[in-house]
Amino acid sequence: MNYASLDAIRTDLAAGKVSVTSLTEFYLRQIKENKDINAFLEVFAEEALQSARLIDQKIAEGKAGKLAGLVIGIKDNICFKGHKVTASSKILENFESQYSATVVERLLAEDAIIIGRLNCDEFAMGSSNEKSAYGPVLNPLDKTRVPGGSSGGSAAAVAANLCHATLGSDTGGSIRQPAAFCGTVGLKPTYGRVSRWGLIAYASSFDQIGPITRCAEDAAAIYSVIAGFDPNDATSSSKPLKPCKAKIEENKVLKVAYLPDLLQNESIKKEVRDAYQNALNTLKERGHELVEARFDYFDYLVPAYYVLTTAEASSNLSRFDGIRYGRRSPNAVDLDSAYKKSRSEGFGREVKNRIMLGTFVLSAGFYDAYYGKAQKVRRKVTDAMNDLLSGCDLLLIPTTPDTAFRFGENSDDPIKMYLQDIFTVQANITGHPAISFPFGNDEKGLPIGLQAVGKYFEEDLLLGFSAMLKA
Numbered sequence: 001m002n003y004a005s006l007d008a009i010r011t012d013l014a015a016g017k018v019s020v021t022s023l024t025e026f027y028l029r030q031i032k033e034n035k036d037i038n039a040f041l042e043v044f045a046e047e048a049l050q051s052a053r054l055i056d057q058k059i060a061e062g063k064a065g066k067l068a069g070l071v072i073g074i075k076d077n078i079c080f081k082g083h084k085v086t087a088s089s090k091i092l093e094n095f096e097s098q099y100s101a102t103v104v105e106r107l108l109a110e111d112a113i114i115i116g117r118l119n120c121d122e123f124a125m126g127s128s129n130e131k132s133a134y135g136p137v138l139n140p141l142d143k144t145r146v147p148g149g150s151s152g153g154s155a156a157a158v159a160a161n162l163c164h165a166t167l168g169s170d171t172g173g174s175i176r177q178p179a180a181f182c183g184t185v186g187l188k189p190t191y192g193r194v195s196r197w198g199l200i201a202y203a204s205s206f207d208q209i210g211p212i213t214r215c216a217e218d219a220a221a222i223y224s225v226i227a228g229f230d231p232n233d234a235t236s237s238s239k240p241l242k243p244c245k246a247k248i249e250e251n252k253v254l255k256v257a258y259l260p261d262l263l264q265n266e267s268i269k270k271e272v273r274d275a276y277q278n279a280l281n282t283l284k285e286r287g288h289e290l291v292e293a294r295f296d297y298f299d300y301l302v303p304a305y306y307v308l309t310t311a312e313a314s315s316n317l318s319r320f321d322g323i324r325y326g327r328r329s330p331n332a333v334d335l336d337s338a339y340k341k342s343r344s345e346g347f348g349r350e351v352k353n354r355i356m357l358g359t360f361v362l363s364a365g366f367y368d369a370y371y372g373k374a375q376k377v378r379r380k381v382t383d384a385m386n387d388l389l390s391g392c393d394l395l396l397i398p399t400t401p402d403t404a405f406r407f408g409e410n411s412d413d414p415i416k417m418y419l420q421d422i423f424t425v426q427a428n429i430t431g432h433p434a435i436s437f438p439f440g441n442d443e444k445g446l447p448i449g450l451q452a453v454g455k456y457f458e459e460d461l462l463l464g465f466s467a468m469l470k471a
Contacts, residue, residue: 001026002161006218009069009164013059020059020069020113024052027071027115031162037138039157041076042084043116051113058111065111067225072107073157073166076117077124078209079198080104087200088132089122091346092326101198102233103167103209103226110225115163119153122348123317124169124202126150127177127420130407131350139182141446145404148178154212155182165213165222169199171206172305173399173424176436179212180399180449183438185466186212187219190456191431192237194223195230201316203309204235206428216437216467220246223459239457246463254465255392256283257293268401271442276398279439279450279469283396291392295426297381302418304381305425306354307361307374313351314358322346353414382430389432389455394465397423399436399449423451433459437466 001023003009012018028045048071058064074080077087079097081104086092100108107114121131129137129152139147140160147156151168155178158166168175170188179186187210194209201207211222224244230236248254258280263273284290322328322342329341347355361370388395400420410417427434433456436449450469454462 003164005215006067006070006164006221013069019052020055021049021052023069024048024071024113024115027163030160031116034140034160034162036143037140037156037160037162038119038135039137039153039160039162040073040116041086041088041119041134041153044083044114048113048115055111055113065109067107067110067112067221070112070165070222071115071163072112072222073116073118073154073163074104074114075120075151075154075166075168077120077169077200078104078167079200080114080117083117085117085200087123088120088134089346089348089351090133090327091320091322091342095326099198102195102230104198106226118151118157118166121150121152122351123200123313124150124171124174124207125313125350125354127173127417128405128410129153129178130411131348133348136407139404141183142404142444145406145446146181148181148404150174151212152178155179155184155186158182158184158212158214165211165218167209167226168212169202170208170210170428171202171309172428173421175210175212176399176424176434176449176451177420179436180438180447181404183447184212184214185216185219185438186210186436187223187459187463188427188434189223189227189459190237190433192235193433193457193459194227195233195236197230197232203312204316205312206309208428216246216435216463216470219435220244220460220463223463227459237457242457242460244460244463246460246467248461248464248468254283254288254394255291256288257291257388257392257395259295259397260292262397268398269403269442271440272398272401272403272448275440275448275450279396282469293388293392293395295384295388297377297384298422300377301381301425301429302422304374304377305421305429306357306418307370308378310354310358311362311371312358314355314362317347317351317355320346378429381426385426385430385432385453389453393454393461395453397451397453399423399451403442403444403446403448427453432456433462435462435466437470439470
């Protein structure tokens with residue numbers, strides 16, 4: 001059962017060729033047979049089968065929801081009531097969520113089946129999924145290579161056909177970069193378009209939940225269900241939700257901005273540059289208008305991003321102290337040692353690095369020099385992106401400068417690792433929606449991802465564009 005789309009699943013369900021129960025059983029076997037990928041931290045087997053039987057009954061009665069037939073996994077930083085959620089960290093080992101995230105409630109209300117929780121970089125801090133406390137996730141396309149991060153388990157699960165779709169979270173590219181490395185579609189919605197209620201926070205003004213799927217049409221179907229205002233999230237937008245079908249109107253001519261400098265930039269892998277050029281050629285052949293654009297802030301993106309996100313992480317992660325909930329060190333002898341040992345033993349090295357950096361940039365004497373300046377850069381970058389998009393429909397750029405790299409290849413060089421996010425952090429800094437979709441392969445057969453960045457709340461156009469260009 002290797003379905004290319006949810007529509008194909010629903011067609012077979014309607015024809016009686018498959019049932020939701022048999023589909024769920026298939027995915028459970030797939031997960032068991034591909035344990036070595038380490039995509040799933042926990043599988044909700046009995047619960048998923050029970051739900052499948054109920055949904056089969058609903059289908060027979062004509063009462064099924066919009067997502068009936070969808071078997072989906074959720075990243076291990078999204079809360080599901082009565083289930084464990086650890087953000088792939090030892091400090092939340094065995095913690096059980098007391099409520100469900102809004103996105104989970106909306107999926108279940110439309111009869112999606114949540115089959116399990118997926119491995120990720122600890123607290124969503126990483127670009128390779130090598131930073132999980134529960135071991136790395138393998139890229140199913142080449143198990144010697146990383147699947148990307150931090151939503152590596154989410155992308156790998158879709159690529160390996162362990163479930164039909166997944167949810168990830170994107171703070172600086174954590175949906176789009178693994179989607180590119182695993183040959184899937186990854187959507188980061190406009191900031192505030194999808195509720196963050198029930199998402200374990202990394203950097204609250206950057207985080208956004210979105211789908212990873214096999215095709216843009218499935219991303220549109222899931223996005224249409226999970227998006228929309230939520231009173232539980234103070235940053236949630238009340239702007240009305242547009243219909244979203246991942247389809248460009250016939251004969252519509254798009255104005256697509258591109259960055260000529262990237263086509264000659266030798267720090268970008270040649271095959272990635274070639275794919276970028278091929279996409280531009282395809283658009284031109286199809287009658288769309290290409291607009292040369294400039295963006296002069298790439299050198300500032302990653303530094304500003306890491307100053308701001310680590311500052312927010314320092315604040316957000318202070319709640320994990322071994323006292324109120326989560327893991328408490330067995331070596332603690334008094335209150336002071338309980339705090340120190342629980343945090344030092346519970347957090348991994350990368351999380352500690354980012355907490356310390358965030359605490360430093362917020363400290364007296366350094367706040368204005370680092371945090372204050374990074375906020376000014378954020379404003380400049382946002383204005384520049386709004387100006388760039390004012391004269392076109394969207395911006396097309398590569399998702400990553402390279403294809404999936406080998407395990408350990410960038411581990412000793414944090415700067416090289418952080419620069420994997422150079423093309424993705426832009427949309428998180430500014431809050432714009434962005435989507436990564438596969439477009440060709442390198443000489444090793446590894447997928448290349450291209451990225452479209454759009455105007456605020458125009459996810460429908462991005463989804464339609466990626467469906468059109470991929471076709």
